[in-house]
Amino acid sequence: MPPPQYGWINARVLRDMKRRKGVQEAEVMRRAYLLVARNQTLPAQVRHQAQLQLNGYDRYARPAEVKNRCTATGRGRGVMSEFGLCRYQFRLKALAGEINGVSRVTW
Amino acid sequence: MSFIAPARMQLLKRMQCSIFETSYNPENLRTGAKYLRKRLRGPSMMQYYPPQLNIPRLARQFPELQIDYLPESVRVEDVKNLKARGKGRPKKRKTKAEGKSMDKDKGKKKK
Structure with a gap:
């Protein structure tokens, strides 16, 4: 658990x-x-x-x-519904490898 | 396509409904069935935010743990000091009539 x-x-x-x-x-x-x-x-x-x-x-x-507000900061705008996080928290957590299946893309 | 009398068509539809166990609704009236069909949204709504850790509540629930949480003890101390200076919260009225004159004043202020 x-x-x-x-x-x-x-x-x-x-x-x-x-x-x-x-x-x-x-x-x-x-x-x-x-x-x-x-x-x-x-x-x-x-x-x-x-x-x-x-x-x-x-x-x-x-x-x-x-x-649906950001579960990490309580921010009301720019919340990505799939993760329940606002865009900045999403970026931070994704870069830290805390979100499964999300990786940085360059092209 | 050959012509089929509307009455016969209606009969066919009624039979269809009895066979497939659907409700016969020739006028396409709204029955509100969609409000029954939809799932209830409340339970999943309640799960959106992760569980909250409320230390003061925890301390109150389990006094045997003897949790000393500084912000809460400071707050309690502040409230005590205010009360000693006569600046505590006003008493709640017990009957409706008790605070009626206050309500009237409130109405006047809004105007």
Whole structure:
């Protein structure tokens, strides 16, 4: 078993963690309301009620609010999704040989 | 191609659905099935960041280890000093009515 890797936290990373937690907690109920609200075979009143329930959720329940930040520095931009690292951390770790299957190219 | 009556075509489709166990939906209404079909994203979302090492929490959970973490002890000392000077955190209201006048002031400030 590899040793656990500890990442950098700042306020923005904490906020993102909060969002992820909120999404996970609300996900099943939110899906159920979406199913009812988007179902055209159900009566309009039922669909409307489901939509109202959906509107009642705060933004910490919305999966679109979650942002993949750099796991090493917490940077929000220039993050390579395949590695979960921002471009500079990716460069540093790749040059140090810490990322498998990545090597420097010259041509 | 020869002409096939629409009613017969409909019948064929209904039979197709019963044979292949798909739902018969001639008007192509949206049933919201895609929200059931999609996998839940929460569990994988929670695994994105590596686990965090929180030393103060660790020290609180296992007092028998007697971990002395300087930043945390400094913080606790600071809070104690502030409290002694009467600059601690304000008391939380126990009932809704208790702090109502404060809420009213807040509303006025925003305007």
